[in-house]
Amino acid sequence: MTITLDQTIKQKQQNWLAAVLGSQTFWILLSVILACIFLSFATDSFATTKNLYNITRNVTFVAIIALGMTIVIITGGIDLSVGSVLCLCSMVLAVVMHAGYSIEVGIAASIGTALVIGAFNGVLIAYLGFPPFVVTLGMLSIARSLAMVASNNTVVFQFGPDHDKLLALGGGAWFFGIANPVLYMIVLALLTGFVLRWTRFGRYVFAMGGNEHAATLTGVPVQRIKVVVYMISALSAGVAGIIQTGWLGAVTTNIGAGMELQVIAATVIGGANLAGGVGTAFGALIGAALIEVIRNSLGLLGINAFWQGTFIGGAIVLAVLFDRIRNLRQSE
Amino acid sequence: MAVLELTNISKHFGAIQAVNDVSFVLEAGQVVGLMGDNGAGKSTLVKMIAGNFRPSHGTMHMDGQELALHRPVEARQHGIEIVHQDLALCNNLTAAANVFLGRELRRGVGPLKVLDYKAMYRRAGEIFKELKSETRPRDLVKQMSGGQRQAVAIARTMLSEAKIVLMDEPTAAISVRQVAEVLNLIRHLRDRGIAVVLISHRMPDVFSVADRVIVMRRGRKVADKPIEASSPEEVTGLITGAIEQV
Numbered sequence: 001m002t003i004t005l006d007q008t009i010k011q012k013q014q015n016w017l018a019a020v021l022g023s024q025t026f027w028i029l030l031s032v033i034l035a036c037i038f039l040s041f042a043t044d045s046f047a048t049t050k051n052l053y054n055i056t057r058n059v060t061f062v063a064i065i066a067l068g069m070t071i072v073i074i075t076g077g078i079d080l081s082v083g084s085v086l087c088l089c090s091m092v093l094a095v096v097m098h099a100g101y102s103i104e105v106g107i108a109a110s111i112g113t114a115l116v117i118g119a120f121n122g123v124l125i126a127y128l129g130f131p132p133f134v135v136t137l138g139m140l141s142i143a144r145s146l147a148m149v150a151s152n153n154t155v156v157f158q159f160g161p162d163h164d165k166l167l168a169l170g171g172g173a174w175f176f177g178i179a180n181p182v183l184y185m186i187v188l189a190l191l192t193g194f195v196l197r198w199t200r201f202g203r204y205v206f207a208m209g210g211n212e213h214a215a216t217l218t219g220v221p222v223q224r225i226k227v228v229v230y231m232i233s234a235l236s237a238g239v240a241g242i243i244q245t246g247w248l249g250a251v252t253t254n255i256g257a258g259m260e261l262q263v264i265a266a267t268v269i270g271g272a273n274l275a276g277g278v279g280t281a282f283g284a285l286i287g288a289a290l291i292e293v294i295r296n297s298l299g300l301l302g303i304n305a306f307w308q309g310t311f312i313g314g315a316i317v318l319a320v321l322f323d324r325i326r327n328l329r330q331s332e
Numbered sequence: 333m334a335v336l337e338l339t340n341i342s343k344h345f346g347a348i349q350a351v352n353d354v355s356f357v358l359e360a361g362q363v364v365g366l367m368g369d370n371g372a373g374k375s376t377l378v379k380m381i382a383g384n385f386r387p388s389h390g391t392m393h394m395d396g397q398e399l400a401l402h403r404p405v406e407a408r409q410h411g412i413e414i415v416h417q418d419l420a421l422c423n424n425l426t427a428a429a430n431v432f433l434g435r436e437l438r439r440g441v442g443p444l445k446v447l448d449y450k451a452m453y454r455r456a457g458e459i460f461k462e463l464k465s466e467t468r469p470r471d472l473v474k475q476m477s478g479g480q481r482q483a484v485a486i487a488r489t490m491l492s493e494a495k496i497v498l499m500d501e502p503t504a505a506i507s508v509r510q511v512a513e514v515l516n517l518i519r520h521l522r523d524r525g526i527a528v529v530l531i532s533h534r535m536p537d538v539f540s541v542a543d544r545v546i547v548m549r550r551g552r553k554v555a556d557k558p559i560e561a562s563s564p565e566e567v568t569g570l571i572t573g574a575i576e577q578v
C-alpha cells in the first residue's frame with residue numbers, strides 16, 4: 001500500500017502521447033502527409049506551387065462549413081441544409097450587389113439571411129422537438145428554391161459598383177501569397193477550436209452530445225444552445241458562400257449542390273461522431289484536406305474521375321473502422 | 333428550524349397523477365428518509381424541489397418566503413442540491429467537468445472569460461478526497477466504476493454550502509464499503525445543519541441514518557413520523573398498501 005489516495009487522485013488516465021496515438025485525427029493527418037509525400041514523388045505536377053495553391057484553396061469551402069457542422073454534430077444533431085444555404089446566401093449577396101448596393105450591404109444581407117435560416121432550423125428543433133434530420137432536409141429544399149426565386153434562376157456575374165472589391169475578397173492573396181480563403185479558414189478554425197475548448201458554451205455543446213437529459217437536469221440551457229448551434233452552422237455556410245462568390249466571380253443556382261454530404265464526410269473522417277459528444281475543429285480541417293487530396297491525386301495519377309466516390313466513401317468507412325477497432329479493443 | 337415547507341404539492345403529467353397533494357416540512361439538521369414503491373412519485377417530488385419540474389398545484393416556502401423555481405440554477409442559488417437517480421452524468425466529459433456542469437469556474441476579465449481547468453481539477457480532487465473516493469478528476473466518466481460515478485454525482489452537492497441536499501437512491505449501485513461512506517457523509521451534512529432527503533429502497537440505510545421517515549404510495553403521502561416511532565415492518569406495510577395510512 002504505497003499509493004495514497006492523494007496520488008491516485010492526482011494521476012492522469014493516460015499521457016499525452018497515448019492520447020495523440022489514440023485519436024482518429026492523428027492517423028488521418030498522418031495519411032494526408034504520407035499521401036502528399038507519395039504524390040510529390042509519384043507525379044511531377046503535385047508539389048508545384050500552383051497545384052498546392054489550388055488544393056489549399058479548394059479545401060477551404062468544405063472546411064469552413066465543416067467547422068460549423070462539427071459543432072452541430074458534437075451536440076448530436078445534423079444539418080443537411082448547408083449546401084442550399086450556401087447557395088441562397090451567395091445569391092442574396094449577388095442580387096443585392098447587382099442591384100447597385102455596396103459590398104457591405106450585400107454581406108450584411110447575406111449574413112442576415114444565414115442567421116435567420118439557422119434560427120428557424122434551431123427553433124423548430126429545440127423548442128418544437130422536430131428531428132434535426134427532417135427540419136434541415138426541408139430547409140435543403142426551401143433554401144435552394146428561394147435562391148432560384150431571388151435570381152429568377154439566372155447566373156449573376158456582375159456585382160455592381162463594388163464588383164472588384166468582392167473579387168479581391170475571395171480571389172486575392174493579401175498575406176504572404178496565401179490565398180485569402182485559406183486565411184479565413186485558418187482564422188475561423190482557431191476561433192472554433194478556442195470556443196470548443198475554452199468557453200462555457202463549448203463545454204455545454206459537448207455535454208449535450210454526451211447526455212442531453214443530464215445536461216437538462218443540471219441546468220444547461222439546452223434549447224437556447226441548440227438554436228445558437230444551428231445559427232452557427234448556417235453562418236458558416238453563409239460565410240463560405242460569400243468567399244466562394246468572390247472567388248468564382250459568378251453565382252448559379254446549383255452551387256453547393258450535394259455539398260452537405262462532402263461536409264459531413266469531412267467531419268466524420270476528421271473524428272466527429274454522428275452519435276454526438278465527440279469532435280474537433282482541427283479534425284474538420286484534416287477531414288476536408290484528405291477528401292481534397294484524394295480528389296486531386298486521382299486526377300494527377302490519371303485515374304478515371306468516376307472512381308472518386310469510391311475512394312472518398314472508402315476513406316469514410318476506413319476512418320470509422322479505425323474508431324470501431326479501438327472501441328472493440330477497449331471493451332474486451 | 334423549518335428550512336423548506338411544502339404545502340399541498342401536486343404534479344401531473346397529462347393524465348398521470350405522479351404526486352398528489354403532498355405537504356411536509358424539512359428541518360435543518362434533520363435527515364428524512366423518503367420511501368415508496370417504484371412509481372410512487374418520489375423522484376418527481378424531489379425534482380420539483382430541485383427546480384427540474386414546476387408543481388401543477390401547491391406552494392413551497394423557504395425560510396418563510398415563497399419559492400417559485402423555474403430552473404435548476406435557481407434552486408442551487410437557494411442552496412438546494414440534488415443527486416439524481418440516474419446520476420445525470422455525461423460519459424464523454426471528465427469527472428471534474430461533470431462535477432462543475434452548469435456552474436463552471438472561469439477566469440479572465442470582463443466579457444472574455446475562459447474555463448479555469450486547473451481550479452476545477454483542484455477543487456474536484458479535494459472533494460473526492462473528502463469523500464474518500466479514488467476518483468481522478470481528469471478521467472473520463474465513461475471508464476468509471478459504479479462507485480466512482482456515484483462519487484462524481486455526490487461531489488456536485490458539495491461545491492457550495494448547501495441548505496438542503498436531496499439524494500435520489502445514492503446507494504443503489506455501490507459496494508458495502510462505499511455505502512458506509514455515503515451514509516457517513518449524510519451524517520456529516522446533518523451535523524453541519526443541512527437538511528437531507530434520502531430516497532432509498534434499502535430499509536437498513538434509512539433506519540440507520542434517518543431521523544424521520546416519509547412513505548409515499550401512488551403519489552400520496554401515507555406516513556410521516558419519527559424513525560424511532562416506526563419499524564421496518566410498518567414501513568413495508570405502508571409501501572405495499574397492507575397498512576393504509578398512519
Ligand SMILES: Nc1ncnc2c1ncn2[C@@H]1O[C@H](COP(=O)(O)OP(=O)(O)OP(=O)(O)O)[C@@H](O)[C@H]1O
Pocket residue numbers: 345348349350368369370371372373374375376377417
Ligand atoms: N417526465 C415524465 N413524464 C411523464 N410521466 C412521468 C415523468 N416522470 C415521471 N412520470 C410518471 O410519474 C410517476 C412517478 O414517477 P417517479 O419517477 O417519481 O417514481 P419513483 O417513486 O421515483 O419510482 P422509482 O422508485 O422507480 O424511482 C410514474 O408513473 C412515472 O411514469
Ligand SMILES: [Mg+2]
Pocket residue numbers: 374375376417500
Ligand atoms: Mg425514482
